Amino acid sequence: MNFGLSDEQELLQEALRGFCANECPPNRLRELFDAASGHDASLWKGLAELGVLGLIVPEAYGGAGLELLDLALVAEVMGQAALPGPFLGHQLVSLAVASAGSEEQKRVWLPRLASGEAIGTVALAEDAAAWEPESFRAQVQGNRISGSKCFVPGAADADLFLVGVAGGGLALVERKDAGVSIADQNGVDRTRPISRVELSGARCEPLSGGAQTARHVRDAGLCVLAADAFGAASKLLQITLAYTGTRQQFGSVLTQFQAVKHQLANMATELEPTRALWWYAAHAFDQIASESERAAAIAKAHVTDRALDVARGAVELHGGIGFTWECDVQIWFKRLMFDRAFLGNPELHRERSARLAGW
């Protein structure tokens, strides 16, 4: 029995931490954040070289053939670094094609997704409350799809969209199709910008499995978002520890005051035990099918909720400077706002977890 990481998993995280520190140092992160482009070709190429873009793509198609837990561990580091880029959607498309694509679809797309040559993303929600497969309305007629999607991350840079269709299924749509048009939304998280995507009779190819596939992809997304949120919140805690450990008031560093020490201890205590929660959810996705849907729902709801508590404390403990554009706290604060709202708020997933428990 081992509820822990393998040496390889720890090395993977370490390598990626090194990459983020070298390739996206604070001044570079700030540039990308201010530009809000959400994509940097050299970072993307670097991630491809590290092998993380094709992490869960089967080896036969040029990927590393690893599992969701490995991907979640990568997402934790990305959250810590607030690394800009269309990583989340890209991974979910790869997972969907690998698990429900035809042989032809796998052969065409997986090697390109694994190498990073093609970028994928997910186009699911059609309004603010409609994240669930049952609420997709985009209509398919023959091999043409029409509908309107919003909150599509990284759409501007994507080559391939994974689109939710009426009935709960998923289909692939190519960006270059004449029936696809994209309009940027002013996304709150400038490391992961979002767009509206209009589909007017665009050519589409359905994936197999219908709503079952959509739920599978959704569960993976929930685990990845929880891991990203955990990483982002632990970074905020780290930033706040450093700040309160040097900032002086009344002749002492802030951490000398018990009120501050206790608040930091509370923030850490809310967060740290949730690490095992998203580890378990990702592991259940890989190995314990009967528990995976519920574990993913609980992890996403709980981790993003606790993470936002940490973010609130981080701003408050910085005082006025914490609310400025200049202060880096906002980068992770907004990353967490994304993680919490994308694929549905805690309320949605708590209701689902209650239903799944038979309550």
Place this chain on the structure above:
Amino acid sequence: MDLRLGEKYEAFRSEVRAFLREHWPLRGADAQLAPERQEKLFRERALARGYVYRGFPRLYGGSEQAPDALEDMILDQEFRTAGAPRDIRGIGPAMLAPTLLDCGSEEQRIRFIPPTLRGDLRWCQGYSEPGAGSDLAALSSRAVLDGDSWRIDGHKIWTSEAQSADYMFGLFRTEPDAPKHAGISYLLIDMRSKGIEVRPLRQMTGGADFNEVFFSDVRIPADSIVGRRGEGWKVSRSTLKHERNLIGDPRYLRNSFDSLVELARRSQRNGRPALEDSSVRQRLAEIEGYVCSQEYSGQRQFSAALRGQELATLLPILMNKLYSTDAMQRITRLAFDLLGGDGLVAPVAEEYGMASQLRTSGGWVAQYMFAIANSIAGGASNIQRNIIGERGLGLPRDPRAK
């Protein structure tokens, strides 16, 4: 990650199950005995099989098994499922006996450990004093060596079970001139000694589980000391490593949470089961996030300990007490809300017992109050926050007395 136990341990589990099927509950004439006699008889059989008191040598009444945390875990799970008695709980077997094993004299071990494990000798713990709670080293109750006996004067407080205990293990200042942590000795005191007065303290629940104990000119034999003079602090610390099993038990949270869901099923809101009310479902699901976190974090700590890598999980280990007592407060708070008007009714005496806990509204009302007590006992929450901040996050220490 791999949460499977593997063949060897699954075989052990089957063996334990077979034993339990055969021996618990007791059969035939044995089943007619008084409940305590039945427990005793069963425990003797389990001892012979090596299933109880595994860490204690046979000489002292244990079953002397090689340490194996996974076997312990399996025994714990299977005995619990079968409702079978395992090691007697309480501070005697859990704290005093291991302390004597580590620091006691051979005479003390032979005299005290076997009857303690059998449940024939009951103990209370004399640490806290009115002026020495969180700052335990400030204790001032004195023991003076006078010929062949110690003469004790002082005042202990929050002493659970002092009314019924046969003996107290406690800390007393024996070298008044030594610095704070030095100068304390660990003594074993016969509670029937002349000069001891036990006064129950009435709790907010109405019950009286703990007491004040007054010592005036109490005489105990000189050989009642465990370890060396002035090293009582060290002796009491030796027990701490045995305490890990007692705190932050995630199964306790899970069981209480399951009872909470049952309560929500039975309670009514607007003429329907409260469990169908969306605000109740939201609160339940949020609390379950805490319960699951502690459950999996516990498994992670357990795994790390199996591999001798506790250091990797130091931070969550330091958080166990604060986290689980806080989660328990969330559980009992929702229960209290679900009770509605029944929350106005004080529990009756039987509802404090473990058996009726969380099955009656009075049991929940009692538990709501106890959950707050548990946030204080054994290191209050703000002490835990200091420990997490200082040892876990590396924050500067609070100013302390020299």
